[in-house]
Amino acid sequence: MGEWFYEANILVGTPPQNVSVVFDTGSGQLWLPGTNSTACRAGNCTHPQAGYDVGKSSSWRYTGENNHWGGTGIVGAEVVSYAGQELDSFQTWVSLDQMRNNYGIFGHSPNKDKHSSFVLNLAKSKKIPRAVYSLNAEEAIDYRGTFRRGKPIVNNVYYGGFDSAKYEGPLTTVKYKGGYSMDFTNILVDGQKMTFQGKKKKTILPDTGGLSLQFPNSTVQAISERYGDGQYDRLGWHVACDSQPVVTYQFGNTFIPVNLTYEVRKQDGICRLIGVDVVSEDQEQFSAGPMFISRALMIFDNDKKQITIGKARYTDESKIVELHGSKVPGAVNIKKYKKKKSDKN
DSSP states (O other), X not given: OOSSSOEEEEEETTTTEEEEEEEETTOOSEEEOBTTSHHHHTTOOOSTTOOBOGGGOSSOEEEEEEEETTXXXXXXXXXXXXXXXXXXXXXXXXXXXXXXXXOEEEEOSOOSOTTTOHHHHHHHTTSSSSSEEEEEESSOOOHHHHHHHTOOOOEEEEETEEEGGGEEEEEEEEEEETTTEEEOSEEEETTEEOOOOXXXXXXXXXXXXXXXXXXXXXXXXXXXXXXXXXXXXXXXXXXXXXXXXXXXXEETTEEEEEEOGGGEEEETTEEEEOSSEEEOTTOOEEEEOHHHHTTEEEEEETTTTEEEEEEEOOOSOOOEEEOOSSSOTTEEEGGGSOOOGGGOO
């Protein structure tokens, strides 16, 4: 876990260079700052392992040039290794001038091109049974709480399967579309189901590179009314200083509770819920970052265009299950959940 995102160290090139990147479920390719780029030469690549030096790799093969992430870069085929898996001709973009945040992006969202999708390339190369991978954290991530403890939180990635010891309760499988945009059953505040405006169905985007949790204003108002006085000022919605707000995401019979205690901040004698991103009522997709993802076992199936989710279980036990077939053992499709009228979002 990096400062605001999932951080990974990958090996790139020959001899291998250790490069720190964002492990990103919100994008689909590998983008790296070049150590000789304008930004890095100016000292703007502040992480000591943020850059990659094309000139020091004997395995780099130039294939073209294009613009991405706010800058211009070159594209090539390169050796890339991560989590015990290695690809010897993986598409890699390297900045020449600058890129957003001047920090590498290791994208894992759906991508049909096997040359630029790490998980699809692994499957096509017969290194894993299918284009599927899973994420589970060793403890829950709370931005301010995590930083107060002063230690990183380990998040485990498993290509080709999942660790069945890392969840409890039901597993639910949900189809995704438009990236990893997932349908959900509801969002609950202290057990109360929220009502969302607009005719189109709302979705949730699990984004390891995202900054926080997005909720429509009416949901944050409901949190304030349940855990405070329901008042709002220019700094945010009020909550009681000793409150422990909990918001629960529902996917069929799977419930993922997120404790927002560390997102309560006191200023000018008033406590407010600061650590969430309030969005408009008509927004159709809500981003759900590491605070949500770390509280779940998530299995991303880029073959079948589906995500299987379960409530996280934090344990030293481990039981790896490789996924050869199209179904996750024990998982129930969200369509089989008998939705009540009060569940509709």
